[in-house]
Amino acid sequence: MARRRGKVLGTALCGVALAAALVWWRSSPAEPPSIVLVSIDTLRPDHLGCYGYSRNTSPALDRLAREGARFKTAVSSTSWTLPAHAALFTGLPDRVHGCGNEQRWLDRSRFTLAEALQQAGYHTAGFYSGPLLHRYFGLSQGFDSWTECTSYREQIDRMIREWRYDPRIEEQAFRDVTNPIVLAAVRAWIESAPRRPFFLFIHLWDVHHDYIPPPPYDALFREGTTARPGDGSREDLISRYDGEIRWTDATLAAIFEALDRRGLKDRSILLVTADHGEAFFEHGHHGHRFTLHDEEVRVPLLVRYPGRLPAGLCIEPPVSLIDIAPTLLDLAGLPPLPAALGRSLVPLLEAAGTSATWKERPAISEFRDHRQMLALRLERWKLIADLTSGTVQVYDLERDPGEHSPLGAADPSVPAAALAAHWERTVRQLDAAAARLPVPQTRDWTGLPEVHRRHLRSLGYLR
Ligand SMILES: [Zn+2]
Missing domain, CATH: 3.30.1120.10 (Arylsulfatase, C-terminal domain)
Structure with a gap:
């Protein structure tokens, strides 16, 4: 297909004048690009160097921001994991995708980014490391493979098989150490990645409470604090949280390297975000799922796609997690999700964040x-x-x-x-x-593994 070149004038870099003109290469490659979407659970943007943080927590993400676009204000659909990921995948706000507290699964009637890409011929693979992304909750719709990277797989499978919530799972999840499991699984996948375009979704969990990074990350940010390790003070919590971020950043660097070794990094769209933030007593709470204040709902949003996106862009207007799926499909040259309420951010990227035609929307x-x-x-x-x-x-x-x-x-x-x-x-x-898009009140169980369906039948939930 022909390559078209467009030009756009931009001043960006958040107030600092960028180059006088940015050359915009609008390429239409013969083959659509692969897509790598990374969700780092519980990651606050203001704890990253590229968002102005004073500690060196994020060299790999800072580099990604330098080589691509950074959205200054990206906002999650909520302040907890399950509905936020449903919003990320469907382009729908929580009330419309219907997956959350009242109904703890994403209904199969909802059309997802992975399903759209699968239908377009993509190979789709997901790797996750937190309990709420288990296949049971419906987020795996459209993925050819959905790989669990927790260390309590048997317990969570048993819990679902026995139809009984076990609160010990949460404790296990908090303590779990998953970065090495995700890295090994994703690396192995990349080494044998199919030649056709792929959609690789990676969920990283270890930034989530209770912040137990391995050495040397556990002590990396202790300097200058008066906190004793593990004393539970705000300083202690934050230094360990920052250590987790640095460790997760190193994990991501290794994943990017693996992509690069196979020549896939520059040919793919890389997008990194989070599902929600984390409060450190700004409004009296520690953790998330308490409020809708910025410390809980603001997330990082970085996207790199050389050849299509100029480096070093900073986009000012607030954008939403529900805009991500429409944006990725647009960048890949694919039709939008038919029902999504999120909108593609490509026009904003094309105009270097200064589009006069971009209508501010909350x-x-x-x-x-x-x-x-x-x-x-x-x-x-x-x-x-x-x-x-x-x-x-x-x-x-x-x-x-x-x-x-x-x-x-x-x-x-x-x-x-x-x-x-x-x-x-x-x-x-x-x-x-x-x-x-009403949310069906009864669950469509057809996607469940046979062993679960047998059990539900025995309980009378299924015929
Ligand atoms: Zn989360």
Whole structure:
């Protein structure tokens, strides 16, 4: 197919003027590119060098950011693993994909990125290392292979077979050490990767609580802290969290190297993100799945695709996790997911983040758990509505990036009419999408392994 070349003027790098002009190569290779999508569980962007962190936690990710595009503000659909990954794969907000607290699986009627790529002839392979990505929860839809990299496979399989939740799984997951298992499995896969385009999904878990990096990463960021190892202080937790990030970054570097050795790195789209962040007592909590504040819902978003994306781009407008699947399909030259509410970020990338035609739209985060909450994130403003208590908080992120001083509706600086319009539009859009795509109340079990189906039949769940 012919190669077309386009040109776009850009000023980016977050305020620092980039080169006067960026040459945009719009290539249409004969074969669609392979795609590598990495989700690093619980990774806060502000703990990465490329997002301005002072500690050297992320040399490999910093390099990726230098060689590709970095989205300054990417926002997850929520603050916990399962619905966030469902949003990542479907391009749908939590309320519409329906996978979360009320229904703990992604229904088979939902169409995923992996299914779209599989239908387009891609070989699709997933590797995961946390319990909520088990095949049971439906995130493996569309993957030719879905490889478990935990060390408690037997227990989780038994739990599902016996139809009984075992809380010890969570403890096991927190303590689990999975980076070496993922690395070995992914390396072996890359070494025999098929020649045709592939979609490789990698979920890395070890940044997740309870932060037990191996030496030397456990002591790497202790210098200058007064915390004793394991004393549970904020300083101790953060130094160990940062150690996990550095270790995971080294794991990623080894994966990128394996791709490079086979000549696959430069021919593939590499995209790295996270499912949610992690709170370190900013609003009284440690962990996630408590609030929709930025420390819990902001995620990194880096994408590298040489030949198509210029290096060193920084994109300012807020974007959402639900935009990732549409963006990857667009970059690969494939049709969009028919029902996705996320939108392709390619126009924004093409315009180096400064597109006048890019219409600002709030990134939505939801909490559909013991509390019902909906947050709208704009470049400057953030609105968090607690639907359970009927309260609304508005934050001016320019003056209050930590979200500590909510402004009242009567505050003259609040653009109340504009926020109300965004709110109305968003709620209307969510309502319409949810009506179009109702979540079935009974589960379609056809994707389950036969052993599980036999057991469910014996319990009367299946005929
Ligand atoms: Zn998670």
